[in-house]
Amino acid sequence: MSPIKQPNSFPLRMPDELRVRIEARAAASSRSANAEIVVMLTAMLDAESNLAGIPTDVLVPAALERLGAKVHIVVAPDVAIAAGIKTKQTRKNVNKA
Numbered sequence: 001m002s003p004i005k006q007p008n009s010f011p012l013r014m015p016d017e018l019r020v021r022i023e024a025r026a027a028a029s030s031r032s033a034n035a036e037i038v039v040m041l042t043a044m045l046d047a048e049s050n051l052a053g054i055p056t057d058v059l060v061p062a063a064l065e066r067l068g069a070k071v072h073i074v075v076a077p078d079v080a081i082a083a084g085i086k087t088k089q090t091r092k093n094v095n096k097a
Contacts, residue, residue, distance in 0.1 A: 012037075
């Protein structure tokens with residue numbers, strides 16, 4: 001008998017390092033490497049489509065909170081003045097002008 005090829009097969013070439021990482025993740029999840037790849041791709045595509053409708057001002061703070069990260073934004077004085085952003089630095093520059 002000749003082996004039957006699955007109709008949904010997709011040959012995938014990848015670096016050895018990536019294969020090792022996927023196999024380790026699969027073992028930790030008690031899945032085959034193939035099943036792990038399917039889970040990861042599905043999660044990535046679901047997240048991508050789910051994130052598209054979330055406003056940035058909601059998404060960014062939620063992501064930062066989940067990561068336990070903080071962001072400090074520095075605006076160059078000339079950009080701040082042009083944008084009408086009031087900062088300590090731009091106030092000093094405006095007062096000097």
